[in-house]
Every structure is written in structure tokens, then in C-alpha cells.
Amino acid sequence: MTQLQRRRIPDAAVTRLPVYLQILNNLHATNVLRFSSDELAALAGVNAAKVRKDLSYLGSYGTRGVGYEVTYLIHQIKRELGLLREWNVVVVGAGNLGCALAKFGGFAPRGFPVVGIVDNDSKKIGQTTGALTIGDVRNLGKMVRDLNITIGAITTSTATAQSAVDALIDAGVASILNFAPIVLATPSSVSVRNVDLGVELQILSYYEQMRTDQIDGAKSQSKSAAVSV
Amino acid sequence: MTQLQRRRIPDAAVTRLPVYLQILNNLHATNVLRFSSDELAALAGVNAAKVRKDLSYLGSYGTRGVGYEVTYLIHQIKRELGLLREWNVVVVGAGNLGCALAKFGGFAPRGFPVVGIVDNDSKKIGQTTGALTIGDVRNLGKMVRDLNITIGAITTSTATAQSAVDALIDAGVASILNFAPIVLATPSSVSVRNVDLGVELQILSYYEQMRTDQIDGAKSQSKSAAVSV
DNA sequence: TGGACTTTGTGAAATTCTGCACGAAACCAT
DNA sequence: ATGGTTTCGTGCAGAATTTCACAAAGTCCA
Structure with missing residues (x-):
């Protein structure tokens, strides 16, 4: 079984790679050459370890102590997502x-x-x-x-x-x-x-109501908690 | 601690409730009065147990041996999603x-x-x-x-x-x-x-490439497998 | 050269999500 | 009534995902 089986990337990571790509394109446009997982994590609004794990599915393209090269990573993400050709x-x-x-x-x-x-x-x-x-x-x-x-x-x-x-x-x-x-x-x-924008609005509605209820609850119980999505 | 704490619905379930609601509205429009978790599962493209578990977060509104009432469930989902008012x-x-x-x-x-x-x-x-x-x-x-x-x-x-x-x-x-x-x-x-349509297209691209690669691989290895998202 | 510092890559734990399996509860036909 | 059938509700195990924590591997400066 000398198979050249493509690494299977977890679905959750696949949905994040396009977001990383977007950010890296912006960094590239502003002449940034390198980035660390911390920096990308901050820009993408996720955990730094998650960024590293996601990028590791592409291969080991970072340099310890330094970070990742913007242009190289852009190319690797594009390759993995199949964006080196047109669809x-x-x-x-x-x-x-x-x-x-x-x-x-x-x-x-x-x-x-x-x-x-x-x-x-x-x-x-x-x-x-x-x-x-x-x-x-x-x-x-x-x-x-x-x-x-x-x-x-x-x-x-x-x-x-x-x-x-x-x-x-x-x-x-x-x-x-x-x-x-x-x-x-x-x-x-x-x-x-x-x-489906209707679905998106309804999801927002749920969390909005959640917050509203908690604020109302806080008024009568003097207890509250942050809710985020 | 006699708090009337709202049941917290798992995020994954929250994203599915609007989809169920859509389907139930369609059923209602075609004068369907009742449905089973199996039927809704088929229409929503998910597992029946998942439907039951999702609906159970709203409360126990089904009847064993019978199923759920369309109009009642619509109301309960709307209530939970905060759709009884306008936003x-x-x-x-x-x-x-x-x-x-x-x-x-x-x-x-x-x-x-x-x-x-x-x-x-x-x-x-x-x-x-x-x-x-x-x-x-x-x-x-x-x-x-x-x-x-x-x-x-x-x-x-x-x-x-x-x-x-x-x-x-x-x-x-x-x-x-x-x-x-x-x-x-x-x-x-x-x-x-x-x-972000660009993100959606790029996700599709990944799985499309996946399929393409596997077909190509099958041609040279006479082995293949289905890929779905 | 060597020691301090930075940041990656990844096992492993923690958490969340899914799906099976089955008891419980309702209906139905006789 | 009662046994058979249907379908819900849910405990639990397994899968997937996230997060932690740290060794490994590099840089930088004296």
C-alpha cells in the first residue's frame, strides 16, 4: 500500500482556511512578510493553538522562533483548497x-x-x-x-x-x-x-434574546453573565 | 438557588433549529398536522436521533407512538429562537x-x-x-x-x-x-x-478538488471512495 | 560559542457533538 | 383488557473538535 493518499483535513479546519487566506492576502497587500500564529489568531479571532494545528494540516511550513512566511503560506493554502486553478x-x-x-x-x-x-x-x-x-x-x-x-x-x-x-x-x-x-x-x-440570510438572522435572534433575558434576569436577581457566539 | 435559568441550547443545535422551522412551515402550508422525527430527519438531511435530541432542548413536546404536532412545534421553536417578536x-x-x-x-x-x-x-x-x-x-x-x-x-x-x-x-x-x-x-x-460567498466557494473548491484527485487516483490505482461534506 | 528568548508542532486532556440502543409511553386492533 | 406496534426521550459510547502544555528547533546577542 504505497498510496499517496492526500492528507484529509478535518471539516472544521477546512472552513477556517479560507478565512486565514483572506487575512494573509491583506497582510501581503500591506507588505507584511512574516506572521506568527499569535498574530494570525488575533486577526482571525481564534485560539493560537488552533491556528498552528490548522496550518500543520498543510505541512510543516513554519519556522520555530520565527513564524510563517506570508507568501509561502498563501501558496500552500491555495494549493490545498484547490485555488491554483479556476473553477x-x-x-x-x-x-x-x-x-x-x-x-x-x-x-x-x-x-x-x-x-x-x-x-x-x-x-x-x-x-x-x-x-x-x-x-x-x-x-x-x-x-x-x-x-x-x-x-x-x-x-x-x-x-x-x-x-x-x-x-x-x-x-x-x-x-x-x-x-x-x-x-x-x-x-x-x-x-x-x-x-440563507433568514437562517442567519434567526440564529442572531436566539443569542440576542439570550442576552436580553439575562439582562432582565440581572435586574431582578443582580446576577449576570456574558454570552457570546 | 431557585433560579429560572434558561436552558442553554448547544450551539450546534441552535444552527439547526431555523432549518427545522423552515421545513415545518412548509409542512404547515401543505396542511400536514403531524410529523415524526424520522420524517423531519429525512427532510432536513440529518439523523433522526439528532432531531429528537434537538427538539428535546425545547422541552418534551412530542407524543410517543405519535410524533409531534406541526403548529405546536413551530410555536415552540419560534419561542426559543425569539421569533415571537420583531427584531x-x-x-x-x-x-x-x-x-x-x-x-x-x-x-x-x-x-x-x-x-x-x-x-x-x-x-x-x-x-x-x-x-x-x-x-x-x-x-x-x-x-x-x-x-x-x-x-x-x-x-x-x-x-x-x-x-x-x-x-x-x-x-x-x-x-x-x-x-x-x-x-x-x-x-x-x-x-x-x-x-461570505468567496469563503463558501473556496470550501466547495476543496471538496471538489478532493473528488477530482480521488477519481484521478482511482484511474491509476483502481480504488476509490465517496466524499461528502 | 553559549545561554536567553521566541515560536512552532504536536501529544494528550478537555470539551462538544453525534449516533446508537433501548426503556417508556402512547395508540390500535381484537 | 391485552398484546403488538409505533415513536419519543435519553443514557452512553465513540467521534470530532478545541485547548493546554511543553519539548524541539530555531534566532539573537554578548
Whole structure:
């Protein structure tokens, strides 16, 4: 078994690496050459030991007594996250959000060019939004093959989101960014990330109420405690 | 110690309750009266035992052999998440995203009315977007008091996001929804939820690359395994 | 050179989260 | 009634994650 098995990085660490990358890019932009785990931890709002452990999943790229090199670490994180190449994105659903994503130029420079947008509404198909012409969702398969698409963003209504994801999976797309407020049914071989502002607001609401209750409680009990997320 | 201490719900469960709520609302809309933990688990894409444990943090509201009542559970989840009242939201940053949030009517019916929007650009201040007039960020304190605002959404540029959150905290806002791709420095008494599409795409990229590597590896090793997130 | 200092890398403990397994409690059919 | 069936609630074990603590390995300065 002389396998060159890729080190598996824990899920929790994978979600933090993009955040570190963001910070390191900022440091690089301000001509910082090196950083310590303490410094990065402060900027990322986490524990220094966690930073070191997370970075250690990439390999031993730090120097004891010194720290890490900004540019080198940026490269290593990019390599690990698969950011040394581009991943083409198709937007499914040409409503307000979908068109905004298609027009927004901020993803291409970060390695995720939006190369297509489709809808199932014949009134929208053929219209242009930004540099793209809205295609027919029924041609998704061909589009995915021709344009080498690997990521699909679902911006349809809740009602059509499941058929949208089915179409994407059918077309061979296995990475999905879902903006519809619904839990999509997908095989376990497909990755889904959900972006739902309603959910985020409701989570905030819980902790906000928590604080409110504790303050009220303190008024009558003269006892309180900080709550953080 | 006869304290009426609120049951503390584990963070992991708090993030799932809004998802359950969404599903239950859908069930309610289709006139479903009851559900079992198995059914909800299938719809939410999680384990049935996890559903039962999550719901048990609310109290013992199920009936053995029967299941849970949709409307009753909806009420209990809302109560626990603090959704029986409204939480007013202010948007800081009147750019594309900020104005879109102000115009988007989807939050008010879910209990999060956007009651104000501010910017620091004198050219924008005074203009209207949707039903709101863009205010001056320097009046944030008064606005928060007058309009009873508890949640702030940061849609500024990355460069001004930190001063935006400082202003919000100064004004007494302790729940922040941050759209700027930056880690905000905040006291631990403040809750922050970050919405960063770049981060989400990069996480997807990691697992996508993982799959790609494994397929490539399988071609040369005739061995493979499924990867899911 | 050598000793003081800094910071990484990582075992190991502590904590949190998940999922199994099963008793408890309800319904139902006879 | 009673036995069979369903489904909740939860103790517990195992997995995952976080945090601590410290040896290892480097720098710096006299």
C-alpha cells in the first residue's frame, strides 16, 4: 500500500482556511512578510493553538522562533483548497439575485468565473445580463460539458430549487451553492453549501434574546453573565 | 438557588433549529398536522436521533407512538429562537447589496423588518432606496434608539467594515450580520454571523478538488471512495 | 560559542457533538 | 383488557473538535 493518499483535513479546519487566506492576502497587500500564529489568531479571532494545528494540516511550513512566511503560506493554502486553478460557475435562476451574481465581477478574479446563467422561463431565455446570455436550463448538460463547469449556484425560487439541483447533478455538477431557503435532497457524493440570510438572522435572534433575558434576569436577581457566539 | 435559568441550547443545535422551522412551515402550508422525527430527519438531511435530541432542548413536546404536532412545534421553536417578536434591522452601507437588502421585502414578514439604512457618503445620504431614506452613519446612535434597532447588517466595503461595526457597537447593537469579507474585531458580548460567498466557494473548491484527485487516483490505482461534506 | 528568548508542532486532556440502543409511553386492533 | 406496534426521550459510547502544555528547533546577542 504505497498510496499517496492526500492528507484529509478535518471539516472544521477546512472552513477556517479560507478565512486565514483572506487575512494573509491583506497582510501581503500591506507588505507584511512574516506572521506568527499569535498574530494570525488575533486577526482571525481564534485560539493560537488552533491556528498552528490548522496550518500543520498543510505541512510543516513554519519556522520555530520565527513564524510563517506570508507568501509561502498563501501558496500552500491555495494549493490545498484547490485555488491554483479556476473553477467555472453556472448560475441557475435568472432572477434578481441570479443576475446580480452574473453581473458581479468579484468572483472571477478570485478564481470562480461565472461562465453561464440559465433559467426555465422562456421570456427570460435569450436576454442578456452583464456579459452573459441567459440560456435554457434544458441545455445545462451541454453547457456544463462545453464550458467545463464544476460549480452550480442555485438562485431559483424555493419551489423550483429541487428540480434545479436535480438538473445540475444530472449534468455532472457535484458542488452546489444554494441560496434557496430549502434543504436540497442530494446524494452524499455531492457537496452543498447553503446561504440563507433568514437562517442567519434567526440564529442572531436566539443569542440576542439570550442576552436580553439575562439582562432582565440581572435586574431582578443582580446576577449576570456574558454570552457570546 | 431557585433560579429560572434558561436552558442553554448547544450551539450546534441552535444552527439547526431555523432549518427545522423552515421545513415545518412548509409542512404547515401543505396542511400536514403531524410529523415524526424520522420524517423531519429525512427532510432536513440529518439523523433522526439528532432531531429528537434537538427538539428535546425545547422541552418534551412530542407524543410517543405519535410524533409531534406541526403548529405546536413551530410555536415552540419560534419561542426559543425569539421569533415571537420583531427584531428591527439597520443596514450599514448603501451600495448595491445594501440597497438590495433595503428594498427586498422578504425579511419583514419573517420578523426582521429593515427599518433603516445609513452610509458615510454625503452624495448618498438623503437619497431614497425602496421605502427608506439613506441616513448619515453619524446619526446611528439616535436611529438605533428611536427605531429600537437590535440587528445591524454590514454591507460596506471591506475598508470601512471595521469602523461600521465599531459604530454599531457604539450605538448599542450587539447582533451583527457581516457581508464584508473580513474578520471583524468585536468584544465577546457581540454576536457576529459572517456571510461570505468567496469563503463558501473556496470550501466547495476543496471538496471538489478532493473528488477530482480521488477519481484521478482511482484511474491509476483502481480504488476509490465517496466524499461528502 | 553559549545561554536567553521566541515560536512552532504536536501529544494528550478537555470539551462538544453525534449516533446508537433501548426503556417508556402512547395508540390500535381484537 | 391485552398484546403488538409505533415513536419519543435519553443514557452512553465513540467521534470530532478545541485547548493546554511543553519539548524541539530555531534566532539573537554578548
